[in-house]
Amino acid sequence: EDQVTQSPEALRLQEGESSSLNCSYTVSGLRGLFWYRQDPGKGPEFLFTLYSAGEEKEKERLKATLTKKESFLHITAPKPEDSATYLCAVLAGGNEKLTFGTGTRLTIIP
């Protein structure tokens, strides 16, 4: 069975304090790994799709990387508006649906 584990569950950072969120996965045949940002009461907002180990993608203060076992979402010099829950999800093997992690709740303190 596909498993996705995100850590930490919650993270509080000072504004400007860079850090990384982790998404570990155990799947048979990764087809795609997806990062989403979700604000309270709203739908997930697409950030990145990664397909193969070694791939990296960047958008503003965010950078996503992928290895054969995990993905990192690096956030550089975060601002309060980066506060949200960050969700990781995978498509793998013969599965036809996304398997989500439980998310990391990120709070950036001004």
Add this chain to the structure above:
Amino acid sequence: DTEVTQTPKHLVMGMTNKKSLKCEQHMGHRAMYWYKQKAKKPPELMFVYSYEKLSINESVPSRFSPECPNSSLLNLHLHALQPEDSALYLCASSQERADQETQYFGPGTRLLVL
């Protein structure tokens, strides 16, 4: 443009009511999805439509009835719901229901069942 729209934003209904949730996308996507999300939990897949045909039903109770009138629209008809059905209902779409397609989510409908 990667916009998926959902109406209404909020819905309060009694257990005997019948209501519908609506989802629309104009990206030419051929796969559309309904998810249910409870507080502090990840989204749970309910239904998948591919080329306007129901392709996945995740053993959802019959009080939830999906409908795909055309390639841009997806409805979720609700009848005789229970208080535990209160949740955020999310619609998503992707280019195809294929191996690596990114799903784009709408803003959701917050449903409260009294």
